[in-house]
Amino acid sequence: MKRCLCILLAALPAGAWETDSTHLGLTEQAAVASGVHRRLQAALGRSLGWLEPLKVAPAGFVELYRRLELLPPSSGTRPDSRGQQTALGWLRAGALLEGIPAARNRNHFYDPVHKTGLTGKGAGGLGEFVWETVAGDRLPGQGMAAPDWLVAKDNELSLERFWLELERAATAPLPADRDQHLALALMCAGAALHVLEDVGFPANARDDLREYLSLLGGGAADRGSRMARLATFLYGSLGVPAPAKVEQRDKWRAFFTSEDGTGLADVTAARWYSLGTLPDELRKVSDDARPADVLARVKDAQSFPSPMPRELNLRRAAGDAGATLQQGGVCLAAYRVRDERLTWSIPDECAAEQLAAILPVVGGYATGLLDWLFRGQLEVNVRGGTATVTAPGLHLGKGTLRVFVEDAQGARRPAGEAAAAAGEELGRVNLPAGGGAKVVAVFVGTDGAGETIVGIGEREIGK
Amino acid sequence: MIALLSACAAPQARPAPFRARPDSVARGQLFGPFDGRVVDGDTQRPVTGALVQATWTFVSGFGMNAPAGYREWVGSTDTLGYYLIPALADAPSERLSDFHLVVYKKGYAAFRSDRRFEDFGPRADFAQTGYLVELTKWRDDLSHARHLRYVGGGAALAELTAWEVPAAAAELGGQKPALARAPVPGAAGQPALDADDLLLPADLKKATGFEGTFDVSNLQDEPSTPTYDSVHLQARGRDETFDVALRVWRLAPAEQKKQYQRLLDELPRVQERNEIGDRSLRATSEKGDILAAGYADDRRGLVVLIQCGVAQCRTHDVVLTLLRLMKDRADRKFAP
Numbered sequence: 001m002k003r004c005l006c007i008l009l010a011a012l013p014a015g016a017w018e019t020d021s022t023h024l025g026l027t028e029q030a031a032v033a034s035g036v037h038r039r040l041q042a043a044l045g046r047s048l049g050w051l052e053p054l055k056v057a058p059a060g061f062v063e064l065y066r067r068l069e070l071l072p073p074s075s076g077t078r079p080d081s082r083g084q085q086t087a088l089g090w091l092r093a094g095a096l097l098e099g100i101p102a103a104r105n106r107n108h109f110y111d112p113v114h115k116t117g118l119t120g121k122g123a124g125g126l127g128e129f130v131w132e133t134v135a136g137d138r139l140p141g142q143g144m145a146a147p148d149w150l151v152a153k154d155n156e157l158s159l160e161r162f163w164l165e166l167e168r169a170a171t172a173p174l175p176a177d178r179d180q181h182l183a184l185a186l187m188c189a190g191a192a193l194h195v196l197e198d199v200g201f202p203a204n205a206r207d208d209l210r211e212y213l214s215l216l217g218g219g220a221a222d223r224g225s226r227m228a229r230l231a232t233f234l235y236g237s238l239g240v241p242a243p244a245k246v247e248q249r250d251k252w253r254a255f256f257t258s259e260d261g262t263g264l265a266d267v268t269a270a271r272w273y274s275l276g277t278l279p280d281e282l283r284k285v286s287d288d289a290r291p292a293d294v295l296a297r298v299k300d301a302q303s304f305p306s307p308m309p310r311e312l313n314l315r316r317a318a319g320d321a322g323a324t325l326q327q328g329g330v331c332l333a334a335y336r337v338r339d340e341r342l343t344w345s346i347p348d349e350c351a352a353e354q355l356a357a358i359l360p361v362v363g364g365y366a367t368g369l370l371d372w373l374f375r376g377q378l379e380v381n382v383r384g385g386t387a388t389v390t391a392p393g394l395h396l397g398k399g400t401l402r403v404f405v406e407d408a409q410g411a412r413r414p415a416g417e418a419a420a421a422a423g424e425e426l427g428r429v430n431l432p433a434g435g436g437a438k439v440v441a442v443f444v445g446t447d448g449a450g451e452t453i454v455g456i457g458e459r460e461i462g463k
Numbered sequence: 464m465i466a467l468l469s470a471c472a473a474p475q476a477r478p479a480p481f482r483a484r485p486d487s488v489a490r491g492q493l494f495g496p497f498d499g500r501v502v503d504g505d506t507q508r509p510v511t512g513a514l515v516q517a518t519w520t521f522v523s524g525f526g527m528n529a530p531a532g533y534r535e536w537v538g539s540t541d542t543l544g545y546y547l548i549p550a551l552a553d554a555p556s557e558r559l560s561d562f563h564l565v566v567y568k569k570g571y572a573a574f575r576s577d578r579r580f581e582d583f584g585p586r587a588d589f590a591q592t593g594y595l596v597e598l599t600k601w602r603d604d605l606s607h608a609r610h611l612r613y614v615g616g617g618a619a620l621a622e623l624t625a626w627e628v629p630a631a632a633a634e635l636g637g638q639k640p641a642l643a644r645a646p647v648p649g650a651a652g653q654p655a656l657d658a659d660d661l662l663l664p665a666d667l668k669k670a671t672g673f674e675g676t677f678d679v680s681n682l683q684d685e686p687s688t689p690t691y692d693s694v695h696l697q698a699r700g701r702d703e704t705f706d707v708a709l710r711v712w713r714l715a716p717a718e719q720k721k722q723y724q725r726l727l728d729e730l731p732r733v734q735e736r737n738e739i740g741d742r743s744l745r746a747t748s749e750k751g752d753i754l755a756a757g758y759a760d761d762r763r764g765l766v767v768l769i770q771c772g773v774a775q776c777r778t779h780d781v782v783l784t785l786l787r788l789m790k791d792r793a794d795r796k797f798a799p
Contacts, residue, residue, distance in 0.1 A: 020520065020530050028612065037635045048632040051611075072533035073617035074518045074565060080618050089616065102524035212526035218558045219475035223526050233480065238575075238583040238613060 016108055016198035016225070019099030020075055021232040025240025026197045026359065027095040027190055030366035031088055033243045036374045040087060043377045043456045044169065044182065045438070050088040054183040055176065058083045067100050068093060090183040094190025098157060106143030107152075108198035110265040111207040112257045113304055117145035119207055146195050146204075146265070147256045159252065162188035162373065163444075163452050170442045170456045171402065175410040189373050193366045196264060199256055200362035201228070202354075203276065205269035206304060210276025227275070227351045234352060235359065243363030246371070250449040255369045264365040270306045272354060273333050277303055278344035285342045289314065294342065307332055317342070324350065330357045378457030380441045382431070387415070389426045389441040391455055396420060399445015399453075403429040405436035406458075412440060420445060436461060476559035481576070481589045491591030493519065493562045497548040499594035501540045501566055501574075506659040508679035508694070509544025510598055513568035514619055517548045521557040531557040537619055540566075543678050564589075565615060567623060570655050570687070571598040572605060573614045580613050600657075607631040658692040658711040660796070661789045662769070667696060667707060670784050671775050675699060682708055690714055704752050704772030709789070712766040713797065722766045723759040730755060738783060739790055740765075745779050756782045758790060762799040 017023050031037070037049035046052035056079065058065045071078045077093040079085040085093070099105055109118040120142045144152060150159050165185035172178045198204045203211030203225060214226040235241070247264075249255050257263035261270065280301040285294055291312050298309055309325050314337060316323040322336030331350035336343060346354075380403075381388045387403050401420040404412040416429035420443055431439065443455035476493045483489040497517065501510045515538050523531035532555050540546050548564075564576035572580050574596050576589040608631040614620050664677040675698050682693035691712050698705030712722050723742060727733055730746035737743055740758035747754055754776055757768035769786050776782045 016527075018528070032608075032635065041636065048628065050635055051628050051632045070530045070532050072518045072520055072535060074516060074535070074563070074615040074620075076612075076616035078616060080621070085616070096530065100529045102527045102529035105527040105529070209526070216477065218477040218560070221525060222475060222477065222558055224524075224528050234585065236578055236583070236585065238578045239585070 016105065016201035016204045016228060018228050018232045019096055019194075020071070021237045022228065022235065022240060022359075023095050023099065023194050023197060024075065024077070024092055024237035025235060026363055026366055027092055027193050028088070028237065029240055029242050029363050030193060030370050031091055033246060033363070033367045034370045034374075036370055039374050039377050043458065045458050046087065046182075048086075050086060050091075052087045053084050054087055054090060054179045054186075055079070055082060055084040056090075056180050056183045057176075064097075067097055070100060071096055087182070087186055090186040091190040091193075094157060094187030094192075095194045096190075097187065098191035098194035105198070106141060107149035107155075108146050108195050109143055109204045109207060110146040110199045110256060111205060112261075112263065112266045112269050114207065115145075116207060117148070118143035118204075118209065120209060121207070146199050147253050150192055150195055150252075157188045157191035159188070159192060159452075162192065163454055166374075166454045166456075167442060167444055170440055170454075170458075171404065171412070173412050178412075189370060192373065193370060196255055196369050197362050197366055199263075199265040200268050200358060200365065201225075202268055202272040202358075203227075203274040205265045205272075206274045206277045208274040208276040211274050214275070225275075226348075227346070227355070230348055230351050231355050231359070234355060241356070241360050241363070243367045244360035245364045247365045247368035249368060249372065250447075251451055252369065252372060255365050255372070264362065267361070268358070269304060271327075272358070273307065273344075273346065275346055278333055278346070279309075281344070282342040283340065285314070285337050285340050287318070298342075314342075328357075330354060375447075376443065376453045376455030378426070378441050378443060378455045380439050380457045380459035382439050382459055382461055385431050385433075387429045387431055387439045387441065387459075389429070389443075389457065390424050391426055391443065392424060394453070394455065395448035396422075396426065396443065396453065396455065397446040397448055397450065399443050401427045401429075402442045402444075403431075404440040404442070405431060406438040406440060408437045415439070477561070479562070479591070481591060483591050484593050485588070485590045485595070486593075487590070493551075493559050494554065495548055495550040495562070495591065497546075497564065497594075498592050499546055499590075499596055501544045501546065501568075501596040501598060503571075503659060504597035504599045506663070506679065507597075508659060508681075509540070509542075510568055510571070511540055511542050511544060511680050513540045513544075513546075513566050513571075513598070514623060515539055515546045515548070516565045516567075516617055516620060518563055518565075519551055519554075519559060520561045521555055522560040523557045528558075528560075531555070535617070537617075542680055544680065565617075565620065566596050566598070567614060567620060568598065569623060569626075570601055572601055572610060573620075574598060575613065575615075578613070580610070583613070601654075603654075606634055608634040655687045655689055656692040656711065656713055657687075658694055658709060661711065661767075661792045662694065662696070662707075662709055662785060664696060666788055667775070667785065670781060670788075671777075673698070673705070673775060675701060675705070677707075682710070690718075698775065701774070702772075704774035706772050707775060707785075708770045710768045711793075714764050714766070716761065716764065719759065719761065719764045719766055723757075726757055726766065726768060730757075739786055740767075743786075745782075747779075754779055754782045756786045758786065760790070760793070763793070763797045765793060765797060767793065 040046040040049045068078050077096050106118050165181045169178050169182035211225050213223050216222045216224045257265045279298045282297050313323045317335050317337045322334050324334045325332045331353045334345050334347050379390045399420045402417045403415045405415045406412045415431050418427045420426040438460050440458045447453045479491040479493045481491045483491045501513045517536040519534040521531045522528040536548050567573040579586050607627040611631050677696045678699050680695050682695045694709040696707040731749050733746040735744050741761045743758035745756050752773050755770040759766050771782050
């Protein structure tokens with residue numbers, strides 16, 4: 001492995017996760033691991049689930065298609081000339097679009113220790129002023145905190161847009177319109193996953209701009225994250241490992257950060273260093289220095305409270321190979337002492353170990369958020385001209401229940417509306433005479449945790 | 464500083480992650496050109512008409528990069544399995560970041576230049592020129608959902624892999640690949656007939672003493688189906704009197720009898736000799752430059768025909784020797 005990395009990264013030096021590789025892989029793994037495939041089939045009547053073809057008319061979405069045209073068809077994120085691709089393709093497209101243009105990425109940071117987004121202060125030794133001189137307005141600079149970006153008014157792929165599109169995916173009168181709204185909802189979900197996945201990247205959870213200023217090999221202006229490039233090389237989109245443990249939360253913000261420190265940004269910032277947040281260089285570390293004294297100086301040289309080295313092997317650090325700091329069997333950083341200077345780095349071999357540990361965790365949070373977004377599955381039963389709607393296990397709060405009847409051509413018309421009752425049974429609606437092919441129920445409101453939820457369910461009449 | 468600023472103006476390419484040639488340590492060029500050959504991994508026969516899709520991707524940005532466009536080339540392998548992808552000519556001013564190749568033909572698992580299908584791990588052996596793509600035959604235990612992920616997107620590939628979608632959806636719903644099996648295209652739930660291994664170039668050389676090289680491909684008459692397959696052993700650099708053609712049909716009883724009768728009716732200077740199988744025949748072209756022999760196996764529903772140029776097979780006895788070898792293998796391969 002070491003040799004492989006040395007040879008190939010020397011040839012392929014390579015930004016959070018790269019949009020068209022790691023993000024696609026993380027998002028797709030989350031899609032496959034989630035229960036959304038079955039919910040698309042059961043609640044939304046999409047028999048092919050993730051593989052259901054959905055069309056978004058190009059004529060009505062010029063700006064969307066302008067951005068999608070930057071992506072190769074081989075990425076599996078670009079619709080055909082009619083504007084059609086699978087449900088999974090639209091989710092992937094959303095994950096990609098959240099990274100285009102590159103400036104959106106500045107809103108994908110959250111430092112849970114200082115409770116900030118990207119401040120632009122972490123540009124490293126060369127200094128923010130010099131970098132701005134070199135890169136001008138291309139330097140990422142400052143950004144909104146990632147959780148705030150998800151609900152920002154100027155984010156066209158926001159959570160608010162997701163709920164609206166998901167509701168319309170069930171309530172729009174015509175099938176083509178419902179297809180389009182579902183595709184748009186999936187894009188918003190993909191974008192939300194992208195933002196969450198990014199706070200699982202150590203530099204993004206530690207306000208580290210310096211991480212993004214490494215040379216990547218395509219000329220002096222080709223700057224980005226070497227660790228992200230390494231992830232692309234090692235895993236691409238296809239090889240991203242499956243989620244380790246699917247995380248479950250009552251509130252969407254808790255996937256990012258929470259008081260108990262179990263949000264993805266919380267665990268990432270606490271567990272890993274990033275290139276620009278390693279301990280500062282220490283001078284006058286003599287051969288006979290006491291490790292405990294050096295450890296105390298290292299603690300003062302860190303901008304984050306953790307991770308914190310518990311012991312140092314200064315003798316090994318003075319050797320040719322240097323020493324590594326390990327935690328849980330994974331390399332956190334390498335350190336060495338030369339000319340009485342203690343310096344820190346994250347070599348590629350070390351970063352590769354970290355990636356193997358980080359990606360399944362990020363995937364678990366992404367899967368959990370995707371399940372959370374599509375958690376609203378209702379059951380509809382029709383007997384004697386009355387539709388009874390229940391929400392098993394959802395613990396819904398206040399909201400409105402609407403029932404629609406779909407005819408044989410797929411057109412839906414309202415059949416009734418009611419304030420949803422508390423409890424598992426949301427309500428009963430008398431269906432209009434004349435029948436139809438299908439009854440569809442839609443709940444829009446909040447759940448027991450006070451979070452927005454759109455619940456959908458359907459039942460074919462006579463079955 | 465000046466170097467940095469001037470670098471912003473010129474189109475740039477990242478270093479290629481592949482070699483220039485398989486036998487070289489020199490790094491390849493992302494811009495191309497690319498060439499190579501696609502063969503069946505089991506038989507080393509060239510795979511003709513395989514879809515070849517090349518994609519170059521570009522990024523822009525400083526620090527945080529974003530996709531900034533792509534270029535694509537779609538073609539197919541020639542009759543000998545070769546592909547040639549011209550160098551990228553109209554590159555945009557953005558930074559060229561990556562290149563990858565996808566090769567696909569129905570009946571095989573696809574090939575990607577950047578990842579392996581078996582484990583989706585990075586492929587380290589791809590080379591810019593002179594590369595040999597060995598396609599693995601599709602097996603029923605392979606996952607369609609996994610394969611569709613591997614293939615990626617694009618109109619041409621989506622059309623060619625559309626037959627896998629229902630099975631892939633079933634797999635995503637929890638069914639195992641074997642239960643979610645998709646019918647091979649053109650078949651009513653059956654795999655395509657495969658005659659590749661009934662007669663190999665080594666068999667031919669042993670029987671005829673030929674010392675040259677054979678290029679192996681399908682005959683260009685009809686595509687392989689569940690009831691028909693063909694093999695063309697083409698002597699490289701020689702005229703067609705050195706070539707050998709095999710045709711195999713596996714049919715229901717009535718159709719099998721009709722097919723054998725069709726051979727009797729249509730082959731030139733045909734004689735029914737009943738030397739092999741349930742019935743057999745010999746035939747000779749009008750010019751006398753091609754010899755043929757065929758047999759019918761009623762229990763297996765087989766009709767097998769071999770045609771051999773006289774520079775390769777000097778007598779019908781040689782042709783019959785080859786036909787007997789084919790029958791031995793067919794007897795083991797196809798259950799009655």
